[in-house]
Amino acid sequence: MSSQDIIARSATTTPMPSVRQVDEVAKLIDVSKCIGCKACQVACSEWNELRDEVGHNHGTYDNPADLTASSWTLMRFTEHETESDSLEWLIRKDGCMHCAEPGCLAACPSPGAIVKYANGIVDFNQDKCIGCGYCITGCPFNIPRISAKDHKAYKCTLCSDRVAVGLEPACVKTCPTGAIVFGTKEAMKQHAEERIVDLRSRGFAQAGLYDPPGVGGTHVMYVLHHADQPSLYAGLPDDPQISPMVSLWKGITKPLGLLGMGLVALLGFFHYVRVGRNVVEEDEHGPDPAVHQVDPAVHPYDPREPRV
Amino acid sequence: MNRDIQRYTASERSNHWAVAILFVLAALSGLALFHPALFWLSQLFGGGPWTRILHPFLGLAMFLFFLWLAMRFARHNRFDANDRRWLRQWRDVVGNREERLPEVGRYNAGQKLLFWGLLLCMLVLLVTGFIIWRQYFSHLFGIELIRLASLLHAFAAWVLICSIIVHVYAGFWVKGSMGAMLSGRVSRGWARKHHAAWLKQVSPDEAKQR
Numbered sequence: 001m002s003s004q005d006i007i008a009r010s011a012t013t014t015p016m017p018s019v020r021q022v023d024e025v026a027k028l029i030d031v032s033k034c035i036g037c038k039a040c041q042v043a044c045s046e047w048n049e050l051r052d053e054v055g056h057n058h059g060t061y062d063n064p065a066d067l068t069a070s071s072w073t074l075m076r077f078t079e080h081e082t083e084s085d086s087l088e089w090l091i092r093k094d095g096c097m098h099c100a101e102p103g104c105l106a107a108c109p110s111p112g113a114i115v116k117y118a119n120g121i122v123d124f125n126q127d128k129c130i131g132c133g134y135c136i137t138g139c140p141f142n143i144p145r146i147s148a149k150d151h152k153a154y155k156c157t158l159c160s161d162r163v164a165v166g167l168e169p170a171c172v173k174t175c176p177t178g179a180i181v182f183g184t185k186e187a188m189k190q191h192a193e194e195r196i197v198d199l200r201s202r203g204f205a206q207a208g209l210y211d212p213p214g215v216g217g218t219h220v221m222y223v224l225h226h227a228d229q230p231s232l233y234a235g236l237p238d239d240p241q242i243s244p245m246v247s248l249w250k251g252i253t254k255p256l257g258l259l260g261m262g263l264v265a266l267l268g269f270f271h272y273v274r275v276g277r278n279v280v281e282e283d284e285h286g287p288d289p290a291v292h293q294v295d296p297a298v299h300p301y302d303p304r305e306p307r308v
Numbered sequence: 309m310n311r312d313i314q315r316y317t318a319s320e321r322s323n324h325w326a327v328a329i330l331f332v333l334a335a336l337s338g339l340a341l342f343h344p345a346l347f348w349l350s351q352l353f354g355g356g357p358w359t360r361i362l363h364p365f366l367g368l369a370m371f372l373f374f375l376w377l378a379m380r381f382a383r384h385n386r387f388d389a390n391d392r393r394w395l396r397q398w399r400d401v402v403g404n405r406e407e408r409l410p411e412v413g414r415y416n417a418g419q420k421l422l423f424w425g426l427l428l429c430m431l432v433l434l435v436t437g438f439i440i441w442r443q444y445f446s447h448l449f450g451i452e453l454i455r456l457a458s459l460l461h462a463f464a465a466w467v468l469i470c471s472i473i474v475h476v477y478a479g480f481w482v483k484g485s486m487g488a489m490l491s492g493r494v495s496r497g498w499a500r501k502h503h504a505a506w507l508k509q510v511s512p513d514e515a516k517q518r
Contacts, residue, residue: 011344109341110356130356132341133442137454146442151357245455249462254343257466264470268477271402278404279483280497 008116010108022118026185027158027169029093030195030223031233032204033179036061036075036091040171040180044073047159047170067094069147072156073171076234092222092233093171093180096143096156098122100216103242104155106250107138120185120219121160126152138250140215140240158219188221195223214241312493313510321492323377330370331472337363338465364441371434378427384414385424391417406501414506418478425471432464 007018045051052070055063061077073095080088102122105114113128114135124135124144131151135144144153159169167173168182181191192209199207208227211217222236230236316324337359340349350359390410394401394417400408401418415423438445439457446454479485484498499507 011347013344109344109347111344111347128356130350130360131442132360133440133446134458136442136446137440137451137458142451151443243452243455245452245459249455249459253459253462257462258343258345260466261469261473264473265477268473268481271477272481275402275404277481277483278406278502280495280501 005118006115007118008102008105009112010105010114011111018118020118024118024120024185025158025163025182025219026120026188027098027172027220028181028183028188028192028223029220030179030181030192031090031092032195032199032207032223032225033177034075034091034093035177035179036077036089037176038063038075039174039176040093041071041073041075043170043174044156045071047162048072048157067143067145067155069145069149069152069154072096072154078232078234080232088225090225090233092236094143094234096122096158096220097141097215097240098156098158098219099140100218101242103138103140103215103246104135104144104153105138106242107134107246109134117160119163121158121163122219123157123160124153124155126150126154129153134250138242138246140237140242156220185217185219192221192223199223199225210236212237212240214239312495313499313507314492315488315494315499316492318492320377320380321489323373323380324489327370327373327377330366330373331468334363334366334370335465335469335472337366339469342462342465361443364437367433367437371430374426374430378423381415381423385420387417387420388413391420394418395421411505412503413509414503416502422471422475426468429464429468429471432460433468436461436464 004017004020005022006016009016050070050072052064052068055065057063058065062074064071064074067074073093076092076094078090078092080090082088098121100120102114102116104124105116105122108114109132110128110130113125113130114122115125116122129152131146131153133144133146133153135153136142136146144155146153159167159171162169169180172180172182181188183191189209189211196207196209204225206228207223207225210222210224210227210230222230222233224230224233226232230238333353336349337353339346340353340356340359341347341363347356350356353359353362390412393410394412397409400406401416406412436457439449439454440446440461449457479489482502484494484502488494488498496507496511499511
């Protein structure tokens with residue numbers, strides 16, 4: 001991608017080139033249409049040349065058990081018993097949400113290791129990643145994973161390489177039920193509206209779109225049958241936002257901290273200028289102190305007089 | 309004849325400078341990760357990843373050496389009634405009018421405050437540092453704790469760096485102090501002016517004279 005497509009860059013305090021007008025893209029995941037086939041996981045693994053280690057069965061359908069540096073997307077299965085005693089199988093495709101205000105990018109100390117493209121995709125540049133894990137600390141969705149092999153952080157790229165050349169992400173292309181769709185953010189919102197009307201007519205009165213405003217909206221959105229309780233879906237945050245502790249740590253503290261240190265140093269300098277050093281007048285390095293008592297005016301001069 | 313008196317033994321001096329060197333390295337590598345404007349400091353350590361790798365070890369080594377130093381000096385740093393007076397008269401302190409101040413022992417109240425402040429900062433840095441040490445320890449802790457630890461780590465480091473700036477300036481300001489930590493010796497005049505009670509302690513004939 002051209003450098004003009006980057007509108008935010010980690011550990012960078014001046015604005016990025018942002019004159020170019022680019023439509024924001026979004027991936028819409030309709031949880032109500034998902035059958036849990038994991039084709040998206042396979043497609044992700046195929047396209048990105050990722051092969052996760054074969055793990056163990058943890059007693060759930062989740063496979064692998066969690067996101068890893070080589071599994072950038074994961075179906076999370078929840079068995080939800082409704083009030084009317086029926087069972088709902090809630091299957092959510094988890095992965096990076098591509099926040100408009102990304103917590104990972106705010107926390108990252110390495111210039112350019114995390115970028116946000118004008119189309120809304122948040123991408124990690126592993127060649128600039130230093131492996132500190134601050135992106136994990138900053139992320140409200142618990143997404144980035146550090147590889148044990150190379151100590152770099154990885155996550156879903158929203159197939160930024162495919163999108164850059166006009167293709168949809170691999171997971172979208174492969175989804176057999178059309179539960180995952182991709183387009184401009186506006187188009188996806190419209191599409192979601194239609195789906196929500198349909199779901200409401202089928203008895204899901206609380207159906208709605210998950211596009212959390214706490215992070216400025218996301219470029220991966222969900223249609224949920226229970227949009228009033230996102231946390232039902234394997235702990236999807238109800239109201240995600242960058243933690244106030246992270247904002248404080250990586251926000252105003254940074255310039256104020258430097259300013260404070262600079263002021264302390266300046267304070268020292270001006271103390272020296274105004275008050276000066278505290279020097280011992282009557283020094284007793286060489287001769288016996290009795291000499292001074294006889295005649296205090298006598299100050300023997302010693303060219304080798306050291307630093308004291 | 310040289311009537312200088314010893315203030316620091318060779319071991320104490322070595323210990324102090326080991327802490328000082330490790331502090332400078334830990335501070336520079338930490339600042340590189342603290343503010344983007346200082347990220348270039350990571351070049352001093354061989355780049356970003358090396359800075360990330362080295363920083364925790366430098367910090368840990370600094371803590372261990374400091375702990376050793378603290379065990380040597382803790383007993384000289386207990387506060388007494390005179391210290392409160394000394395602190396209240398801080399204007400005389402910064403104005404170089406020590407003749408108005410109560411007699412000072414081995415350390416003055418400012419030095420004692422620094423001592424305990426540094427110890428506190430180092431403890432906070434140690435504990436929070438382990439929590440945010442991603443490669444080995446972070447997986448043991450919850451995300452909220454890691455966030456709090458990151459914030460506290462930065463804050464404690466800031467207090468520590470500011471304190472050390474003051475400490476370094478004070479060493480330059482009070483002429484003879486830097487020499488005390490380099491050669492271990494101070495002149496009697498220096499001791500009488502800045503640490504009269506200590507001088508009486510270490511030099512009985514001084515006590516008789518005055």
